[in-house]
Amino acid sequence: MIFRRLRRILPAFLLAVLLLVTSCRAQDTSPYAKTQQESTQRGATPAVARKAEQGSSFNKFFPKSADGYQVVAAQEKKGFAEYKLNKGGKNVAMLSINDITSTPTAKDKYQNSTEKIAGYPAAEAPGKGTGILVNNRYQVKVASRDDSFTKNDRVAWLQKFNLSGLAQLK
Amino acid sequence: MSKTIYQLVDELPTGGLTVMSLRALDFAVPGEWQNLVGFDNTIRAVTGETDPDLIRQIGERAIYLYNDKSQGYQTALWLYQTVDSASSALGAAALANKVGEKIPLLGFLGNITPKADKAQTIDLAVKLVVELVAFCQINGIPGDSIGDFLGALGDYSGESLMRMAALVCFDGLIPLGPDFIQMVLSKFNNMSPQELEQNQTFKGVNDLIPGGNSSGKLGFINESFSSVSGWMSDFVNSRGLTPNNVAKNLSSFIDVADDKLDYLGAFLDVSTNYYEHTGIQTLARRLIERAVAEI
Numbered sequence: 001m002i003f004r005r006l007r008r009i010l011p012a013f014l015l016a017v018l019l020l021v022t023s024c025r026a027q028d029t030s031p032y033a034k035t036q037q038e039s040t041q042r043g044a045t046p047a048v049a050r051k052a053e054q055g056s057s058f059n060k061f062f063p064k065s066a067d068g069y070q071v072v073a074a075q076e077k078k079g080f081a082e083y084k085l086n087k088g089g090k091n092v093a094m095l096s097i098n099d100i101t102s103t104p105t106a107k108d109k110y111q112n113s114t115e116k117i118a119g120y121p122a123a124e125a126p127g128k129g130t131g132i133l134v135n136n137r138y139q140v141k142v143a144s145r146d147d148s149f150t151k152n153d154r155v156a157w158l159q160k161f162n163l164s165g166l167a168q169l170k
Numbered sequence: 171m172s173k174t175i176y177q178l179v180d181e182l183p184t185g186g187l188t189v190m191s192l193r194a195l196d197f198a199v200p201g202e203w204q205n206l207v208g209f210d211n212t213i214r215a216v217t218g219e220t221d222p223d224l225i226r227q228i229g230e231r232a233i234y235l236y237n238d239k240s241q242g243y244q245t246a247l248w249l250y251q252t253v254d255s256a257s258s259a260l261g262a263a264a265l266a267n268k269v270g271e272k273i274p275l276l277g278f279l280g281n282i283t284p285k286a287d288k289a290q291t292i293d294l295a296v297k298l299v300v301e302l303v304a305f306c307q308i309n310g311i312p313g314d315s316i317g318d319f320l321g322a323l324g325d326y327s328g329e330s331l332m333r334m335a336a337l338v339c340f341d342g343l344i345p346l347g348p349d350f351i352q353m354v355l356s357k358f359n360n361m362s363p364q365e366l367e368q369n370q371t372f373k374g375v376n377d378l379i380p381g382g383n384s385s386g387k388l389g390f391i392n393e394s395f396s397s398v399s400g401w402m403s404d405f406v407n408s409r410g411l412t413p414n415n416v417a418k419n420l421s422s423f424i425d426v427a428d429d430k431l432d433y434l435g436a437f438l439d440v441s442t443n444y445y446e447h448t449g450i451q452t453l454a455r456r457l458i459e460r461a462v463a464e465i
Contacts, residue, residue, distance in 0.1 A: 032176050032209075035230045039237040047231075047238035055310060072325045075460060076310035077241065082463055084325065091327070096463035103231065103464045126224040127217030127462040141463055144218070 049101040052079030058097040063160035092146040130154040175236040176209040188442040194419040203332035231461035242307035250449025284432035291357040292369040329451040345435030
């Protein structure tokens with residue numbers, strides 16, 4: 001008798017506990033909560049597109065150390081390669097190439113700009129950077145990490161990349 | 171559910187034993203570490219960006235990158251967390267009711283046991299290898315990883331350099347003495363794979379250490395430590411680091427007796443999590459560097 005009643009009550013009780021536990025879980029109130037949810041749900045778009053170029057393909061197009069500046073490898077992931085630009089042991093800028101197949105909205109700033117550097121569409125970029133878009137696919141950027149490194153320096157270093165070589169990368 | 175990357179960075183402590191211990195190492199790496207905490211704050215500091223909309227865009231890309239498991243960032247975090255054997259309970263107990271007072275190490279002698287030299291040498295070498303593996307998970311650089319790592323080690327700065335300083339001081343000089351590098355090299359030359367397998371720190375991260383079987387892993391750890399030993403020795407000598415001057419700098423908040431340095435080492439081991447703390451800071455920095463470059 002008691003067991004039968006228990007059997008009837010138990011599922012309801014467990015359900016109630018479950019609801020209580022889930023509703024008590026702290027809500028993520030961060031402005032990033034939506035991005036977190038979108039990037040972790042089933043079938044979420046991967047951060048890096050499957051067809052993105054390997055980062056190792058970009059290495060040979062970066063400028064070399066010269067004139068008291070050292071170019072030091074920093075990151076190399078699929079679709080992305082980055083080097084530090086140091087002077088006197090201090091990091092003054094970051095140099096990068098990425099395949100915007102993974103971040104297509106990166107293109108917008110070039111479409112909204114009339115500027116050109118070395119013949120390629122150019123634009124100012126977030127994080128004190130200047131970028132150019134090669135072949136509508138490869139974004140080359142120089143970003144200042146020290147106030148002494150000005151926009152003129154960024155433009156000068158962008159032109160030191162092997163841009164015509166990168167333009168031939170299929 | 172595990173924490174999000176922005177929660178991890180937002181919740182990094184601004185005080186406590188880990189932070190105090192790292193600050194005490196400022197004399198070894200002056201001005202390198204400012205304990206940068208907070209996700210948006212880190213974005214501002216790393217990129218120099220001030221526009222809130224752009225900061226948000228950088229943050230969103232960083233979250234996508236972190237949550238894509240194939241990108242290695244979560245593995246790196248796991249490594250940093252797992253290799254830190256911190257038991258925060260002891261740290262909290264040490265700090266309880268001690269506001270404005272020094273922590274009397276003598277009061278904890280009954281609760282802590284210094285590790286045998288062999289266990290400590292394995293800990294030190296495994297932590298160094300974890301740095302190498304985590305570095306490659308975060309930054310890529312495949313191929314000849316040890317060579318690339320050495321080049322990058324020379325360029326270590328900020329919280330990464332602080333982590334290496336803490337490794338040298340808290341896991342080398344304090345528990346093992348001024349000859350810790352030679353001690354590790356000679357212990358590893360006479361070590362069997364079975365001895366390595368029994369070490370707790372090694373057990374925790376075993377699966378992610380390259381080398382195949384235990385014998386291969388022993389070889390990899392040995393080779394990695396030998397490769398970095400020159401850098402370490404130069405680091406210690408050029409900065410004049412000794413067990414005593416490290417202990418002296420910690421003595422502003424821990425009451426240390428000179429003949430109890432092995433206990434001090436054991437205390438730091440169980441009461442701080444400097445690998446995880448600075449590891450999260452490194453991870454956030456590199457994620458943000460990549461995010462801002464890609465958008």
